[in-house]
Amino acid sequence: MVSALDRWRTVLPAGRVRTAPAELARAATATFGWPRRITAILAPDAPEQVREILRIAQATRHPVYPYSRGCNWGLGSRLPAADDCALLDLSGMNRILHHDAELGTLTVEPGVHFAQAAAYLKAQRSPFYCSVTGGPAYGSLIGNALERGGGDGPLGDRAAHMAALEVMLAGGEVIHTGFDRYAQAGTARLSRTGVGPSLTELMAQSSFGVVTRATIWLAQRPATWRLVIATVASTATLGPALDAVRQLVQSQVLYPNAVTLWNSYKMRARDGHFPWEQAPRLPLDIGATEGAEPWYVSVTVEGATERIVEALMAEVQRLLEPCSLALDVLRDSELTPAERAPLEPGNPTGANVFSAYWRKKGALPALEDLDPDRDRCGVIWLCPSLPLLGATAAPVLAEIERRVRQHGLEPNIGLNPTSPRLLDVYVALMVDLALPGEDERAMACHHAVMKWLISQGHLPYRLGVQSFGLLPPPVDDSAAVMVRLKRAFDPLDVVSPGRYAA
Ligand SMILES: Cc1cc2nc3c(=O)[nH]c(=O)nc-3n(C[C@H](O)[C@H](O)[C@H](O)COP(=O)(O)OP(=O)(O)OC[C@H]3O[C@@H](n4cnc5c(N)ncnc54)[C@H](O)[C@@H]3O)c2cc1C
Structure with a gap:
């Protein structure tokens, strides 16, 4: 039988299915010891490749763990919640796709980082800025927002100011959230919910799919x-x-x-x-x-x-x-x-x-290192x-x-x-x-x-690989409902298994 790794090699450019032990060991290193077996690092550079990777993941039941830049320091860095996942490194998909300099939006791929977005907006002489965190300048706009990260300015609740997600599901289905699912929707980038139930919120702190594009709302520079x-x-x-x-x-x-x-x-x-x-x-x-x-x-x-x-x-x-x-x-x-x-x-x-x-x-490294x-x-x-x-x-x-x-x-x-x-x-x-x-x-x-x-009743708002298992069981039927939701998006549990509730 052809393995998932062999099949992934047929859909990715040469050298983008990495299995060198030293590279896997580096990827499995976090800011605390948490032994984890990783099978490979997959490094797509286009959304269509992500779709193929997910089709193969489901067909072979080989789980994948997506991350955008992998700087989730203090919460597990790039570590999946389960053993034997292939890491899906989206940092090579780093295009800024659109900027609306009147309404203040920036549409990006997952590899776009805070320093890149700030330099771009400065070069465009945009009146807007992207809320940035107190963490790494090379962290991802999308990865941080999906974690419900916190940043500066009035749009500092970063997940609440993200819209029009493009999400690839296990098996290769693609969804666009809010109005973005309708052809030529003029407000696709401007509304989180669109009309009807909103899938945007379901993608934060979840394991339901792989986000390959999102629109980040920008704040106006204060006078x-x-x-x-x-x-x-x-x-x-x-x-x-x-x-x-x-x-x-x-x-x-x-x-x-x-x-x-x-x-x-x-x-x-x-x-x-x-x-x-x-x-x-x-x-x-x-x-x-x-x-x-x-x-x-x-x-x-x-x-x-x-x-x-x-x-x-x-x-x-x-x-x-x-x-x-x-x-x-x-x-x-x-x-x-x-x-x-x-x-x-x-x-x-x-x-x-x-x-x-x-x-x-001892001596500290330079800021950029x-x-x-x-x-x-x-x-x-x-x-x-x-x-x-x-x-x-x-x-x-x-x-x-x-x-x-x-x-x-x-x-x-x-x-x-x-x-x-x-x-x-x-x-x-x-x-x-x-x-x-x-x-x-x-x-x-x-x-x-x-x-x-x-x-004492003081529950956490953000978890890491070290704490997914520490939440108490819910007192109602929500755990079973979460499992059913997860199955609807990812029937064979091949995307980020074990992450957060599902
Ligand atoms: C000193 C210090 C200060 C920090 N300050 C802050 C701070 O002020 N605010 C803050 O929020 N954080 C802070 N952090 C934590 C962390 O470093 C940042 O949140 C960082 O932005 C997360 O890394 P990232 O952006 O590369 O996201 P990633 O590591 O790429 O993503 C985080 C997780 O989200 C999921 N994910 C990412 N991308 C996708 C995708 N495309 N599809 C599906 N799932 C995905 C994955 O499970 C991934 O592990 C700090 C850390 C340190 C060490």
């Missing part, structure tokens, strides 16, 4: 902006600041993603240098060594005119000042171009990736969501910090309100994988803290 940094004394006093943030979002002075809250450990990790001289015994205790362990609330205030921004600023100051030790304001008009550039919305510097090197000793998988950086993300209520969230954050410290790790925590109701929390567990036992310690911490959070 003027301020960056406000409020310093809050400690986790114990964070509650009032969270309530002030909620009021600012509820009253629409700020859009939800305009606010980011980082604790001292997250702020410190950004430069990638653990202060070894201050921490003879791990973990580093910033409160003990420096006498204080503040949180930093970063707020972007933007608008069409100076008068609008000044009015919004007055409200931001009125609500944040009483709960802050200090309030620093940066005005775009007072910054030099060099100071302004890294702060401009839609500029993917990738500089936060230095934080993955926090516990590594950061690769936490290759450099054995230990990173595991833990992503619970909480109600945006100070009295509820602050004690949970204090308890996460306590439990992470118990495992000998620094509690590196960031927060983003994603609506006037909801707070997304991201905890980074960082170690040096080159040191014996550290990987196991970080994973034990991840599992213990996540189980505690779930026991």
